[in-house]
Amino acid sequence: MPDTTATTTTTTTTATPDTPEAPAKPETLAITLNGREVTAQPGELIIEAAERHGVFIPRFCYHPRMKPVGMCRMCLVEVSSPRGPSLQPACFVSVADGQEIETESPAARKAQEGVLEFLLVNHPLDCPVCDKGGECPLQDQAMSHGPGESRFIEEKRHWAKPIVLGPLTLLDRERCIQCARCTRFAEEIAGEPLIDFFSRGDAIEVATFPEKPFDSYFAGNTIQICPVGALTSVPYRFKSRPWDLEQVESTCTFCAVGCRVAVQSSAGKVVRFLGIDSGPVNQSWLCDRGRYGFEAVNARERLGQPLCRKDGELVPVSWNEALADVGRGIREAVSSQGPASVGIIGGARLPNEGQYAWSKLARAVIGTDNVDAQLGDGLPAELVVSLPQATIDEACHSKYVVVLAGDLREELPILHLRLRTAAAHHGLLVVDCSPVPTALAEVAAAVVPAKPGESAASVPDLVGSGGPLEGVDGSDVVVVLGRPSVSESADSVAAAAAAFVRALPGVRFLPALRRANVRGALDMGLAPGMLPGRVTLEAGRSWYESQWGSMPASAGLDTRAMLEAAAAGTMRVLVLLGADPLCDFPDRDLATRALERIPFLVAIGTLPTASAQLADVVLPAAGPTERGGTTTNIEGRVTHLAQKVVPPGVARQDWVIASEIAEQLGLDLGFDHLEGIWEEIEEVVPSHFGATVEAVYGPAGADGVVLPVSGVGLSLLPPGADPRRRLDPVATPGIDSVITQGAPMFAGFAEVPSGQVAESVAIEEAWAGVEPPALSADSVRTSGSSAPRPAPATFDPDRWPVPGAPVPDSYGFRLVARRFLYDQGALVQASPSLGKLAPRQRLHLRRKELQQLGIEDGGKVRVRSARGELIVPVELDESVPGGVAVLGFNLEPVDEPGLASIIDADEVAQTVRIETVED
């Protein structure tokens, strides 16, 4: 650290009350740590300061992402005070100038040993049968900081085990050391205090209220942070031992938050995901969907062999035969009805490289622009790529976050968690204006539900006089923008975005799109009229002609239009890239007609979905953890996906499949390995320029690259920083029983080479003075072409007019089709643990409406729309505003009539009538 700060009094700052945010770079304090003079930041906890200086203090309850409680006393160290040295909990006491700290003095050692011996008094020591054995902080610290032998020879307490805390969370009470990490997480971070300590003394236990299980999407985090084997998960329990595991750092691809994970496998099978502390994204937390979703990768029904329809049956064939069939189908369609008779639906879950390959295959080889990664349930690609973008960190640190989206806890759980933490503990003001208050409403500064279908009309209420955003500076506002309801058209949401931009200049957005790499898909041009690099077909035509050779003549169809054309008989080939329109498209009737009528249907994916059952050719693809590449999250952050296991059977990588099909069509996509594709992307795709292979595929420990790359946005590791990943903030040095591949990870503690002192430095700070890569139009590496690199699309509010007002509500209720984290989608249902957690369909109404309709809570009603009707039970839900009825999207098994048969996702608003039914 700079020696600018004197060792004299540094406790007061010179900032006057008038200039509260004087650019006061925090002064540093001088402390003596085990006899060594070091510096510390004001307010820093002793345990943190010591850790930065390479001194490990044992701990159990301390967790760097939660408030300290000083509960377990394991971290007692000797601290000087005016009255002489005293034992203090290092996780709870902040450093003070001139302080002398002894972490290994005889008194400190004795205290630590004493605490450990006490903790072990009632601990069963059943390590050989404990899931945590081998990676257990209690085990480790008993060896490193314990007395070595116990004097306790009495009988220990015995309790029934395991106790079911929640659907996937089990508790062994005997092993619990009462660190309160789990209960604090539930209360402080998740905001769902469903578990607490009961009783007192040696009878104390973690438990739930009767009939109120620990039913939280975030419950799995408590298992990860439990420092002993007290909490175990149903999916991992007794599955492996740490020394049998291999692990690699990757990104979760079950939604578009893009949490960083350690993918752990045993004997070639993925058995566990653990959250990695990626500061700008998930800060070590995961949702249970992401944590346990890997079960779908191991599912027995996984596709491992190409299938072709012969005599009406799908039968296994060789890749050659299947690919030849696909090639023939596409060639026939193109020669008979032109390239526009071929359409490609899906691809939002592919890695960027696969998406780019498919985008190139469609445009340059087949010649069609009929590509759409979204299934009529997302936002227009042009809107998403052109809106001023905010990162998750920027949203959390801004003054206001407006949520105009579905319930983020159900759609992008860790984004919900980050915003909730910021609102509950750091003063972020959340304005929830989704038509049905979301889970964030509880911590929101204002809850102003927009009328379903009239999102744009609600903006003046927010910014106008008396509104929660009246007179607010647009640069202080981030809008989380998504489809608040599948039955509210995307145009309505786009118009709302335009209204925000007009009313609040400087406002930024975070798109709330769910599918894992949907942001990458839009960036890679898997949307009609959009080419890779956030440019429109028209703007990018000449550039891509120079790069790829040829371009489709005109903009293509979106998913709905493709399905309509298929149903009308004007489409000849549909390729489903992991998409399952029968299940996921908001109009099940149209999807069924289209897929039944289309002459040639190709399904490429990991699972035999309902839609794949109708295909003529089914090609097995590698799934999550089985493929490398990169993925892009909602922020536009590109992170590396590492392959951990091999795909089942002969399933192939998506980009390989695209290349093979191109070859069948007589053209070479020019790819032979993943990094090569990224190199081409970096060179060709305007928005990705500067995001080099080195930056994106490494270095270890970086948090990815936010696009477009601008100076410090290229968040490579700051010089001198430890590239290893922190996996478990409690574990001790030197104990790392898991074999790590690729990026190094460590179980806990950064040991700094002696003599060298690592100071925690903000990335920006570390990069100060480092020249950002020069980015300008002329620095383009043109590969011999003279066409100018196109500019990314910019946002034009006038492009998104307010759609016509919804038709008068002759039907009485406005319908909100909301999403749930667990639904009947193929990925969730292929995971045995998660599939059964999908809720059953219910119509949510508030009490007043129930009474007016004369319906009992739980009684059945008929919901009738202009398109169809559905009979469902009602559920009383006081959070639903008046005149609104709420149904869940994709909650019915695909073979039963469901919500997708009564809504029209292109309507501004869906109105329904609710009638009682006679039994």
Place this chain on the structure above:
Amino acid sequence: MGRLSAENRQRAEAIVAVYPERRSALVPLCHLAQAQDGYLTEEAMEDIAKLCGVSPAEVRGTASFYDMLHTEPVGRYVFAICTNIACMLAGAYDVLGHAEERLGIHSGQTTPDGMFTIEEAECLAGCDRAVCVQVNHRFFGPVDEEGFDRLVEDLSAGRLDGTVPPHGVLNRVHRAVGLPARQPVSATISRNPQSAGAPPAGALAESAPSGDAVAKATPEQNPRKEKEGEAG
């Protein structure tokens, strides 16, 4: 019963209003609910959770910390027999053993007829009359084996009804001071319905049965307990 009665709910709201933080009213409300039903029913804990803005698990967690609060049904009379040092030296374990034998239950259990619960207690601050026994938080002592038998007989016969209120009742007079004036409950000193007709607290000592019946078991008002329980 279960849920808080309308009257208790009103009182609960008045108590909540006394504190700057809602959740500070948690323990007083637990006493209120225990006075209503003799123990904390799940429904009452859910009501309290709503009133205090916490989760039911947090209410149960807090309630289960305290020996004076019960989250399981208890007998009509709860004996808390002190076995801490002073009482132990005075023969507390003999009294406890005798009590268990006499009632046919172990400490922590309730007789099948729902009359009596025995609990082993830490120092009750009545060491001067060791062995000290509380019955529904009313002090008796010194108590020996015969004294315990007489206590059981007197309680069974209803002879101590004027002294020992139903379990959970801390004060027969609700406090009015401190509650906000706008709350209707503060306007009058209301009496707990269950103890209607009972003499005011101060008169308890005099109204206790005297003489042989409880020769070695004199009821004792503990001023500190009264104060603590005032909000209830």
